Amino acid sequence: MVRGVVVRDGAGTGVVWAAPTAQVLAAWPHAESWLTEAERGRAARFLRGGDRDDFVAAHALVRLCAGELAKAPATELTVTQLCADCGGPHGQPTIAERPDIHVSLAHTRGHVVAGADWARIGVDVERIRGSGAEQALIESVLAPAEAERVRAANEPAVAFVALWVLKESLVKIGELSLDRLAEVDLSGTGLVGPEPSPALGGPAAPNLDGSPNLGGFPAPGGLSGPGGSPALGGAPTWGGSPNPGGLSGPGGFPNPGGAPTSGDSPNPGRARWGGLHLGIRRDDEVMIGWAVATGG
């Protein structure tokens, strides 16, 4: 089933959706025809059929996410990618028809994630098994306090990959660079604790099909997730963050305990941190992470 997660509320609500590749392609069997020639060319170059499917599903899902915000069919949206380094048809995706909508996508073997928001958004998905919480890797990408939490965790691989997807998401929105991953400390976000966060084994996000808040969502494949789904709009409203600013530099952690200030339903998969919304979700054998810049 395709799952939906609203990353924030109010006028600027965005979406992050993740699903196994096979479910996306089963729900939208013509997804490949939505892709541009450039995208199909890239897809065709994958040697493994599975990798190709992951690419197609992710590029379809990002159109569905953008279409949800744009109230437009996914088929009418063009994804363009222009690498800032080499000018190639890769790099940060944008929607040609709606440059005001920010999008991000990621895929790993058998799973895809995509997101759309009115502000810069980055998403990532990684497999938990084999993610390698090896000491050398931990020390090169984690801050000391993060490494401590990973070592103390019941499931170090889970804690490690949660931090990894969050950092990858921050890289995608330009708040972090790959060579400085260890300089940002996310240990105080409440998202990754010494014990597995309740979010990591928490209830599945609502199914897209049952939600009343997904008007205009084209579901030609007729998604049929089990059970009724809570409204996506039921996500808690975040209280005012004391630090609307951005990251405050290396190791900067302006909001210790920066867990959500909202008092109602606990929503431990998300946190507001330094002007960003961060979220993680453990879904099947993968970890999904996302970051949204609140300031645009």
Ligand SMILES: [Zn+2]
């Ligand atoms: Zn390039």
